[in-house]
Amino acid sequence: MDTIRFCTERLTIRQFCEKDADSYFRLLSHPRVHCFADEKLESIEEAKDQILKKKDRNDGSELAVCLKDTDEFIGTLSGLWEKDTFSVCWNFLPDYCGQGYAYESARAYLDFLFNQMNARRIYAYVEDYNTSSQRLCRKLGMRQEGVFLEYISFVKNPDGTPLYENTIQFAILKREWNK
Template sequence: MAACVAVAAEEELTVDAIHTDRLTLRAFREDDAQDLLGYLHQPGASCFLSMKLDDLPAARAAAIKRSSEPDTYALEHHPSGRVIGEVFGHLEPPDTFSIAWMIHPDFAGQGLAHEAAKAIVDHLFQQRDVRRVYAYVETDNLPSQRLCARLGMRQEGLFKEFISFENDAAGKPIYVDTMQFALLKKEWAAA
C-alpha cells in the first residue's frame, strides 16, 4: 500500500517519535537498512520505483539519508521489532502538507498504514498547526484510495496521464492517472 507525494519545500524540523498501539514512528537509523531493503527491493507502487534499492549497501545509504530528512518517519512494528514501512511528506509553506506512505507487503491489510497515517495527520493538525493535508494516489492503487477515505480525505481531482514513472519495452513513457485526496484541519476536528 502506498501513496505518492508532490515534491515541495522542506521545513527544518527534527523527527519526534510518535507512538501508537502497534507502532513507533521515529527517525530512521543506519541499522534499519535491512528492513528498508525488504520493502524497497520491489516497490509496491509505481511512484516509488525511483526509490528502488538493489542491495544492502544501497539500503544503508538510503537509511542514513532518511535519518536526516525532516518529516520522514520509519514505522517500527512493536511485535516484530522491524521497520515495516514509512510515512513521509513535505511542508508547502505556509500550512499545507503533502503526505505519502508505504508498507512492507507482508504487513499490508492489517490496518497498520491507517494507524500510522492517522497518527501523522493528527500530529500535523494538532502539533504543527497544518491547515491542509493532501496525497496523490494512482487510480490502480485501491488500498491507498481506501486509506484516504478512512482518514476522511475527499477526492479533489483526477489527473489524466499525470506522470510517468517507468517506460514500456519500446522505451516510451507509461503515463498513469493520479487522484488527489485532501483533508482540512477543520474537517479532521469535526470528524
C-alpha cells in the first residue's frame, strides 16, 4: 500500500514523521487516560525513537492527526488488526480537546478502515470514567455491546496491587457504517 494520507475539512490524517516527535512526547509524557499508561514516554529521545518505528507503517494501525493548514500534530488514531476486525483508539493533546477534532478524525478513520482497508468490524474499549470517548463512540454510530467489570488494569493502586477498571465495549459493522 502507498503512503497513507487523507484529509477532512480541518485535519490531515497521515503517517508519522520526524517533526511530530516534540508534540508526540507532550502527548505521552503524561497520559491522561489510563489505557495509555503503558505507552508513557520518559524523554524526547524515546519519542523520536518511537516516531522512527511508526513512520513507515502503512497498515493504518498508527496515524498522526494534524491541523490541515499547518500540519501541526495534535493527536493520534491507532488500533490493532485481528483478521478483518480492527480495534480503535484515539488520543489528543489537551489543548485540542472539546473542539470536534476527535469526531472529525475518528469518522474519517473509520471510513478509511471500512472502505480502504476492508475492515468488517470495528470496536473500541472505553473505561467507564471516560465519558467523552463514550459519547464519541455513540456519535460515530457505534453501539454498546457490553460492560466488563474489573476487566483490565493499566495502573496500580497506592499499595502496588493492580487497579482493575470497568471497561465498556462499543462496536460497529461495515454494513451498519455504510447505511
